[in-house]
Amino acid sequence: MALTLSSTPMFAFAGRVVARPKVEAAMQFGGFGGGAKSKKEPEFAYGLPGNVNIIGGEAVNWDPAGFLNGKSELEVFRFRECELTHGRVGMLAALGFIVQEKFHPLFSGDGGPAIDQIPQLPVWLWGAMTAIIGAAEAYRINVAFRELDGEKLQAETALRPGYIPGQIGFDPLGLAPTDPAEFREMQEKELAHARVAMTAAAIFLLQEAITKDTWGTAWGIPDF
Numbered sequence: 001m002a003l004t005l006s007s008t009p010m011f012a013f014a015g016r017v018v019a020r021p022k023v024e025a026a027m028q029f030g031g032f033g034g035g036a037k038s039k040k041e042p043e044f045a046y047g048l049p050g051n052v053n054i055i056g057g058e059a060v061n062w063d064p065a066g067f068l069n070g071k072s073e074l075e076v077f078r079f080r081e082c083e084l085t086h087g088r089v090g091m092l093a094a095l096g097f098i099v100q101e102k103f104h105p106l107f108s109g110d111g112g113p114a115i116d117q118i119p120q121l122p123v124w125l126w127g128a129m130t131a132i133i134g135a136a137e138a139y140r141i142n143v144a145f146r147e148l149d150g151e152k153l154q155a156e157t158a159l160r161p162g163y164i165p166g167q168i169g170f171d172p173l174g175l176a177p178t179d180p181a182e183f184r185e186m187q188e189k190e191l192a193h194a195r196v197a198m199t200a201a202a203i204f205l206l207q208e209a210i211t212k213d214t215w216g217t218a219w220g221i222p223d224f
Helices: 019-028 073-099 114-120 123-144 180-211
Strands: none
Touching: 073 180, 114 180
């Protein structure tokens, strides 16, 4: 996002009789008095990664619907936290659609579209998934979000001030680079894959709902 141009300060003579009325008149009529300097506009999405075109590496700053207009830093960070959360789930979902027919170690798997297999999951697996997902979300909420006010039953802001979206401190394999430039590049890659995965998962769901077949059968490779 382009920065606004700073106004050029004007200097008046130090004479008490001549200079002071001129400055006051100029300020009253919106002239070139030495008033406050123009504030710089914030960076696109307050400097968060994710605005770089993967082809060419140039900044895109793409927000045609104006979701970021007039939003505070914490509100924009909340949007990014939602995007990252859904994107990470989308990557798992897209991978699940691809391998569902040939790899299902947790239950027998009767074949057919994944959307029809979900109700056939055993009860114990539903319980385990609920517990694991609940624990993960409780940990994320405890790290990222502010406590509720006891009287208003709401928080002043959703995210904790100073919290960086997606950074909950979970990196058991030590994959996060220590170099800031390399870490930002990894963030860009994660967001790019997350956005593609969310779109892919939605297309998988739509395709199975329309054709009632797995993606392999729909594309003529039922033995995949």
